[in-house]
Amino acid sequence: MEIEKPETKKCLHCAKPITGRLDKKYCNDYCRNSYNNQTKRAGDKQIQEVNSIIRKNRRILKTLCPAGKATVSKELLDSMEYNYRFFSGIYRSSAPSKLVYFICYDYAFSPLNEEGKNMALIVEKEDHFNDFFENPWSA
Structure with a gap:
């Protein structure tokens, strides 16, 4: 055996x-x-890719907004290859403006239409952005 x-x-x-x-x-x-x-x-490859895009978006917003607030054309964002699909948060301001801000870490932009032109209001993230909780299931 x-x-x-x-x-x-x-x-x-x-x-x-x-x-x-x-x-x-x-x-x-x-x-x-x-x-x-x-x-x-x-x-983690997909996470790294998405985070890289959001970081690039943040760099673009920071470059265009050295004073904490700026308005630029959508064409300028497009030329710098800003990717509108990726952001780290959303903030909806209250009345009267009711702007929607797309946040990329500590900078945000809100799409505007001024005199028929597509523009973007870029701001350095404000403290009250953190206090607002966007619940996707609430109407």
Whole structure:
């Protein structure tokens, strides 16, 4: 009667044989860290891409608004490749203006239509923006 040898486990990162505990997954700390970093990077790729776009949008708003408040044309935002689909929050101001601000961290813009021209009011984020909670289920 022949005794079967248990199958040798291999490191999840480098595929070298593992010795030691039965539940061990990596041959050393380097492989464990590398494997976990690689796995995390793959899972967070979309988050990193979206965050990168929002940071770029913020840089554009900050560049165009050195004094804390500015009005610029939509064409200028377009030429700087501002991406309107991505922002970190929304603030709706109360009457009388009822402007909607699209926030990118600490800067925001509100679309305006002045004399038939598409414009954007850019502001440095104001404290009261944080106090407002936008509930998407409330009418």
